[in-house]
Amino acid sequence: MYNNPIMQYKQQSINTMSNSELIVKLYEEASKDLTLASKMFCERNNTAALICTKKAKDIFQHLISVLDYNYEISNNLYQLYSFFNMQIIRAEIQQSGALIDEITPLVNDLKNTWVEAQKIIHMNK
Numbered sequence: 001m002y003n004n005p006i007m008q009y010k011q012q013s014i015n016t017m018s019n020s021e022l023i024v025k026l027y028e029e030a031s032k033d034l035t036l037a038s039k040m041f042c043e044r045n046n047t048a049a050l051i052c053t054k055k056a057k058d059i060f061q062h063l064i065s066v067l068d069y070n071y072e073i074s075n076n077l078y079q080l081y082s083f084f085n086m087q088i089i090r091a092e093i094q095q096s097g098a099l100i101d102e103i104t105p106l107v108n109d110l111k112n113t114w115v116e117a118q119k120i121i122h123m124n125k
Contacts, residue, residue, distance in 0.1 A: 020118050023063070027111035030059040034088075034104045038097035046095050053088050053100070060084050080106070 017025065033056040040049035060081040067074040084103050091099035 018118075020114055020121070024111055024114045024118065026059050026063060027107055027114065030056045030084075031104060031107045031111065033059070034100050034107060037088075037091070038100040038104070041091065041095050041097035041100065044095075049095070049097075050092060053092050057085050057088050060088075080110075 033052040037049045037052035037056065040046070040052060064078055064081045067078055069075070084107065087099055087103045091097070
């Protein structure tokens with residue numbers, strides 16, 4: 001598998017996370033990628049920015065693919081994730097960090113909501 005002990009640790013860490021912990025991790029990664037993409041667009045390093053935006057779009061596409069439509073909130077999340085991806089595409093076309101900056105706080109709010117939900121779940125166990 002991995003010969004690098006650090007990579008082995010990271011993989012083990014991911015494999016032992018709950019679904020809600022994985023979602024929080026995905027939001028954290030998306031936020032990090034969006035923040036870096038915005039910075040790279042502002043510095044006119046469009047190649048690096050596009051690498052970051054691709055990662056963020058991949059995360060939102062994955063989140064869309066795992067939605068359970070038996071829950072009403074899934075439709076709302078689908079629309080939100082789709083909006084994020086459309087906004088990222090606009091930012092890529094316009095090479096605009098400002099467009100990325102408009103959605104990053106929303107991603108952070110979603111992450112914080114999941115973190116709070118995890119706390120509630122753990123308190124009720």
